[in-house]
Amino acid sequence: MAGEFELIKQYFKPLSSGLSESEVGIGDDGAVLNLPAGKQQVVVTDTMVCGIHFLEQASAYDLGWKVLAVNLSDLAAMGAEPAFFSLALTMPESDDEWLGEFARGLSDLANKYRISLIGGDTTKGPLTVTVTANGWVDSQKAVLRSGAQVGDVICVTNNIGDGALGLKVALDTLPASTIDGAPQDDLEGLLNALNRPEPQLSVSDLVKSYATSAIDISDGLLADLNHILEASRKQLNLIGLQAQIEVNKIPLSKLANQYVQLADDWSPVLAGGDDYQLCFTIKKKDLETFIHEALAKGVKVSAIGKVMEGEQGVKLLKGGKSFSSDNLKGYLHF
Numbered sequence: 001m002a003g004e005f006e007l008i009k010q011y012f013k014p015l016s017s018g019l020s021e022s023e024v025g026i027g028d029d030g031a032v033l034n035l036p037a038g039k040q041q042v043v044v045t046d047t048m049v050c051g052i053h054f055l056e057q058a059s060a061y062d063l064g065w066k067v068l069a070v071n072l073s074d075l076a077a078m079g080a081e082p083a084f085f086s087l088a089l090t091m092p093e094s095d096d097e098w099l100g101e102f103a104r105g106l107s108d109l110a111n112k113y114r115i116s117l118i119g120g121d122t123t124k125g126p127l128t129v130t131v132t133a134n135g136w137v138d139s140q141k142a143v144l145r146s147g148a149q150v151g152d153v154i155c156v157t158n159n160i161g162d163g164a165l166g167l168k169v170a171l172d173t174l175p176a177s178t179i180d181g182a183p184q185d186d187l188e189g190l191l192n193a194l195n196r197p198e199p200q201l202s203v204s205d206l207v208k209s210y211a212t213s214a215i216d217i218s219d220g221l222l223a224d225l226n227h228i229l230e231a232s233r234k235q236l237n238l239i240g241l242q243a244q245i246e247v248n249k250i251p252l253s254k255l256a257n258q259y260v261q262l263a264d265d266w267s268p269v270l271a272g273g274d275d276y277q278l279c280f281t282i283k284k285k286d287l288e289t290f291i292h293e294a295l296a297k298g299v300k301v302s303a304i305g306k307v308m309e310g311e312q313g314v315k316l317l318k319g320g321k322s323f324s325s326d327n328l329k330g331y332l333h334f
């Protein structure tokens, strides 16, 4: 069993290799980092507590991946490029096998997006992991929640709802009738969406160039879109800012579509959370360019609705007709 300093050296020091010679990472009282000219720093932090943000049986690898992924997802939504991160790890005991897997998950994602670990803290207690990630964005170019304009198109990346359905798979609460005949690979895909979300950093530069507002979907599409509406309404000084969403346009995986149809339940898609896809607004004239350029980076972008002046909140349409559902009470204003 490694002691505190040994475990930092063995498991976490290797993740700090991306720093330049003039910078100081792990090992001193603080990290010392160079600031690029013409950029602003974007700082995000997210904590995951065992039993609340992840299941007790979650693998150490997945936890290492996800705690960094959810932070990188925030950077992507701001239009920032990732630079470095710190890690505060609280665990009940020092378990070499667990630490090795945790560090492997963390470093697989850190290497993919070239982000260096610059320090942290290690303490004993109930399993809790906090990452603070830092990124750069061109000065005054950060994409905020408050920039949506009347007439903008509302878009999302990839598919929505797989993370929330993955949680149902993990908890074994997905009714068998709704997944009848689903290949094992599709079920694994749902679990993967839950456990190893991919931060949408490959389009963060596009978001920076074209989006008028953006948010990453962590609490569910409706809740997060409402954050955009609320922040933008204030900025625009309007009485009400409305998003009209056509639910049939929300991109779903094959299995999510099957679930929604058979269970007649849209809640994993609209209110599920754990998507880590981006929801953003964009001017109509920029939409085609964005879709085309995102596709070249392997990211599907779907237009799902528009921003209008009107009663505050999200209004759902299905086939053009007003849509609401008992499962969504508490999430919908209409």
Ligand code: ADP
Residues within 6 Å of the ligand: 008, 012, 013, 025, 026, 027, 028, 029, 030, 087, 088, 089, 117, 118, 119, 120, 121, 122
């Ligand atoms: P101090 O007592 O001065 O706060 P620590 O003993 O907490 O220093 O940490 C020693 C060094 O190891 C520091 O550079 C710190 O940033 C780094 N460190 C501690 N825990 C972690 C961790 N979980 N991941 C990465 N670096 C860590």
Ligand code: MG
Residues within 6 Å of the ligand: 120, 121, 122
């Ligand atoms: Mg310390």
